[in-house]
Amino acid sequence: MAEASKPEMKKAVFKKVCELRPLDTGLNLTVKVVNTKVVAPRGRQMRAAEALVGDDTAMIIFVARNDQVDLMVEGSTLTLRNAKIEMFKGSMRLAVDRWGRIEVDEPASFTVKTDNNISLVEFEMVNVVE
Template sequence: GKEPITLKKPTFINVANLNPGTRVNLHLKVTSVKVIRERKRYEGTLNRTAECVVGDDSASVNLIAKDEQLDLIKEGAHVTVRNAHANVVKEHMRLEVDRWAKVEVTTDNSAKPKTVNSKKNMSETEYELVPS
């Protein structure tokens, strides 16, 4: 028989252990935020998409953030992302906080990365898309 599903505490991984195509929980520090697209909607709200670099002491990775996520994902901020998607776009991996994912300010001080390893950016690796 199948084991009953129990809600367990989410497992957090290091950025260096990111695998393409997975959903992950991470404690991150934001090192840069660059708005790459801005569009005013007819009712006056602004749609913004930013390419951010986030990371921990193991590695860094590019993250795509949108709209109100950018209220939290600011340069120097510590954020916790849950169920973020490590997506490969044009052979490069990036983190996406889509509608199944959640971003919040990190409340647990001991979980905050002190430094970000910017020498090792996971988004710089090229991933061949292997047909399954």
């Protein structure tokens, strides 16, 4: 019998924040936390915070839930794996659900481009009739 060969592991492809588009999934990014605002405090069923994260190309709002809130320390560098874009009132939010992973990384050498916040861009769904 022929030996079953192991599938080759693909190297993760990292994107820049400026390349993100509505409803993107399976994203890998390295970002820095600019600031954090808790929106659902302790005591409720679920903790939530909105953190402004970015890289050298742009910034976006990251929605942190439960244990992820503790990782959103201002100035820390994070590696987001299998992240996705969620739409909220026509604008993009970055999130990592239970299938993804957030890792605290070594401090990155880049400075966040704070004058390009892609969460401020509003999108509108247009139905195209063919």
